[in-house]
Amino acid sequence: MPLRVLNLVTNEEAQFFRAQVEELERRGVELTTLSVPGRNRSESIDAEEDGERSILEYARFYPSVLANSLDSYDLIHANYGLTAPMAVAQPRLPVVLSLWGSDLMGKYGPVTKRFARFCDEVIVMSEGMAAEYDGDCLVIPHGVDLSVFRPIERAEAREALGWPRDERIVLFPYPPKRDVKNHPRAKRIVERASDRVDESVTLETATGVPHDRMPYYLNAADAMIMTSRREGSPNTVKEAMACNLPVVSTDVGDVRTRLDPVEPSTVSDDDHDLVAGLTEILERGERSTGREYAADIALERMGERIVAVYEKVLED
Structure with a gap:
């Protein structure tokens, strides 16, 4: 039965x-x-x-x-x-x-x-x-459904979203009005990192995006930033890992544990560290090793x- x-x-x-x-x-x-x-x-x-x-x-x-x-x-x-x-x-x-x-x-x-x-x-x-x-x-x-959240060529993902190919794009995968996600802090960190990078850097948000479209956002971006005041075990971080998207995040929930073996990634509650980590990711322009550690999620x-x-x- x-x-x-x-x-x-x-x-x-x-x-x-x-x-x-x-x-x-x-x-x-x-x-x-x-x-x-x-x-x-x-x-x-x-x-x-x-x-x-x-x-x-x-x-x-x-x-x-x-x-x-x-x-x-x-x-x-x-x-x-x-x-x-x-x-x-x-x-x-x-x-x-x-x-x-x-x-x-x-x-x-x-x-x-x-x-x-x-x-x-x-x-x-x-x-x-x-x-x-x-x-x-x-x-x-x-x-996380690893058959849905998977690596896609960045050019293909940007074409699907209509994003420019020649900009550095950082994804904030939440509505800016959600206070607990602290969008103003994310914006401040991206602006400071942009001052250190030669290319143009844009902060994109994801509001009301159908779930089956999120893999395109995660693969089209150069990095994801999460500045939450609190979390449990945020699925967006795990979805980013599955797509090999580098993540810069505050030290909330289980994020540090999840991202500890992932390169490149940064977890810190200090703005200076977050800016430095994001700057390095944007300058390197590489995908992360997140999917290697996604089996348990x-x-x-x-x-x-x-x-x-x-x-x-x-x-x-």
Whole structure:
């Protein structure tokens, strides 16, 4: 008999959640997804964040969770910390909780931690999140589809996007208005690096880009810059690795661990280091060695490990 899992989620359109569902279904897991009612006003800004819905909307979610929990499911997989209260309130099924980053490290972190203690297993995306949670948990980062995110010739990628061939281009792969991503800092660093490089340097952003188009952006750019104030295990860094795009990043989440063996790359919280690292990357004009270290972040590896968690919970 296949495993039957009831998914709870705040934003079922989050790309990494959809990829998780597709991978688990490919492995024979039968999934039903329930999403918290109401529109999360932050979804247009941050696919990972929630908190704009009212308490009433979360209260309305519980009867649906309870009714479905009485069906013939094997367990509940709660995705994002604010779904944990509804998951553990139903009395019948074991609960696996996946934390996405902002639910643990943002303003709702205390709520997440309180209810996570009642779950049978907790999954986090990075060692940094594990330290923040400070309890029993498993580190399983979101996976990347290595068949989609792969190296493409830069000229081909730039032609597909209509980007000029003779400029140095740095990609900031987020909407500039997302405060947590700190676009002003990225702009400042790129401007300072541009003063040190002979060629013209342009900072490009990616807003509302279909996911299947992102490999073209990552292959068309000369470097990616991430200046986030906090992260869990950012998929954009892993996607850049899979495309051999050099990355310059603040020291957040698991970025340092991921990029430690990758050359060239720079991880630092100091602007001087970030400017120097970006300048060197632009002057060298080389791709990175990121794909060599991408096997552990493949979707297949993530799916294998999540299924193992399900089986352990049911065995226990």
